[in-house]
Amino acid sequence: MKCESLIGKIALVTGASKGIGKAIAHLFAEKGAKVYALSRGIQEVPFPENIIPTPCDITNGNQVSSSIEQIVKETGTIDFLINNAGVGHFAPVHQLEEAQWDEMINVNLKGAFLCTKYVVPHLLAKGSGHIINISSVAGIEGFPRGTGYSASKFGLMGFTDSLMKELKPHGIKVSVICPGSVQTYFGDTDPKDYALLPEDVAYMAYQMAAAPEHVIMNQVVMRPKVK
Ligand SMILES: NC(=O)c1ccc[n+]([C@@H]2O[C@H](COP(=O)([O-])OP(=O)(O)OC[C@H]3O[C@@H](n4cnc5c(N)ncnc54)[C@H](OP(=O)(O)O)[C@@H]3O)[C@@H](O)[C@H]2O)c1
Structure with a gap:
C-alpha cells in the first residue's frame, strides 16, 4: 500500500491548544505539513515553526471566515481540515444548564459546520482535500448524564455522513473518528489512566490523511483496551 506524504500539505486543526488537537497538530507537522492551529487561547501555546497559532472562536x-481567507491568502490552498474543537458538560438532564447545552451545540456542531462551510469552496476549486471530524463513542451511543453532549456528537455524525455523500463526487474525502475515553482534561474531568492517549487519536487521523489517494477511511471507532 503506497501511503501519501504530508510534506508541504496545508492542514487546519481546530481546538489545537491542548489535548487531542494539539497532538494532531504536532504529528501532522512532524510528518511535514504546515499546520494552522486554531483555538481561542492558542497564542499562549509555544509551537515549532511549522505550526502557526491562529486565534479563532469557531x-x-x-x-x-476571515481566518480561513487569511490562511488561503498566505498558502494558496488547504488540504486538510480537522474539526476537533469540542466542549463537554455532563449532568442529569434536569440539571444541565441551558448555557451548557448551547455551548456544546455551538462548539461541537455549529463550529464544525462553520469551518467546513468556509473551507469547502477551496477544496471544490481544486477537486481534492480531506475533512476529518473528531466525534466520539458518544456520537454512536448515549449514556446517562450525556444528553447534550451525545446530541451534539450524534448531530456531528449526521453532518459527517451527509457531507461525505455530498463531497465524494467532487474528489473530497470526509472521515470521522469516534474515540472512547482519552487522557485529557476534557469536560473538567481528570484523565483516566486506562484511557486512550491523545497521540493514539492523532495517529489515526494521520493514517486517514496519509491513506492512498483512492482510499477513504470513512469511520473509525477507537476504544481503550480495558479488562
Ligand atoms: N477526551 C475525551 O475523552 C474525548 C473522547 C472522545 C471524543 N473527544 C472529542 O475530542 C475533541 C477534543 O477533545 P479533548 O479531550 O482534546 O479536549 P480539550 O483538551 O478540552 O481541548 C478542547 C479544545 O477545544 C478548543 N475550543 C473550545 N471551544 C472553542 C471555540 N469556541 N473555538 C475554538 N476552539 C475551541 C479549546 O481551546 P480554547 O479553550 O483555547 O479555545 C481546546 O483546544 C472534542 O471534540 C471532544 O468532544 C474527547
Whole structure:
C-alpha cells in the first residue's frame, strides 16, 4: 500500500491548544505539513515553526471566515481540515444548564459546520482535500448524564455522513473518528489512566490523511483496551 506524504500539505486543526488537537497538530507537522492551529487561547501555546497559532472562536462565523481567507491568502490552498474543537458538560438532564447545552451545540456542531462551510469552496476549486471530524463513542451511543453532549456528537455524525455523500463526487474525502475515553482534561474531568492517549487519536487521523489517494477511511471507532 503506497501511503501519501504530508510534506508541504496545508492542514487546519481546530481546538489545537491542548489535548487531542494539539497532538494532531504536532504529528501532522512532524510528518511535514504546515499546520494552522486554531483555538481561542492558542497564542499562549509555544509551537515549532511549522505550526502557526491562529486565534479563532469557531462559533463565530466572521472569525472563521476571515481566518480561513487569511490562511488561503498566505498558502494558496488547504488540504486538510480537522474539526476537533469540542466542549463537554455532563449532568442529569434536569440539571444541565441551558448555557451548557448551547455551548456544546455551538462548539461541537455549529463550529464544525462553520469551518467546513468556509473551507469547502477551496477544496471544490481544486477537486481534492480531506475533512476529518473528531466525534466520539458518544456520537454512536448515549449514556446517562450525556444528553447534550451525545446530541451534539450524534448531530456531528449526521453532518459527517451527509457531507461525505455530498463531497465524494467532487474528489473530497470526509472521515470521522469516534474515540472512547482519552487522557485529557476534557469536560473538567481528570484523565483516566486506562484511557486512550491523545497521540493514539492523532495517529489515526494521520493514517486517514496519509491513506492512498483512492482510499477513504470513512469511520473509525477507537476504544481503550480495558479488562
Ligand atoms: N477526551 C475525551 O475523552 C474525548 C473522547 C472522545 C471524543 N473527544 C472529542 O475530542 C475533541 C477534543 O477533545 P479533548 O479531550 O482534546 O479536549 P480539550 O483538551 O478540552 O481541548 C478542547 C479544545 O477545544 C478548543 N475550543 C473550545 N471551544 C472553542 C471555540 N469556541 N473555538 C475554538 N476552539 C475551541 C479549546 O481551546 P480554547 O479553550 O483555547 O479555545 C481546546 O483546544 C472534542 O471534540 C471532544 O468532544 C474527547
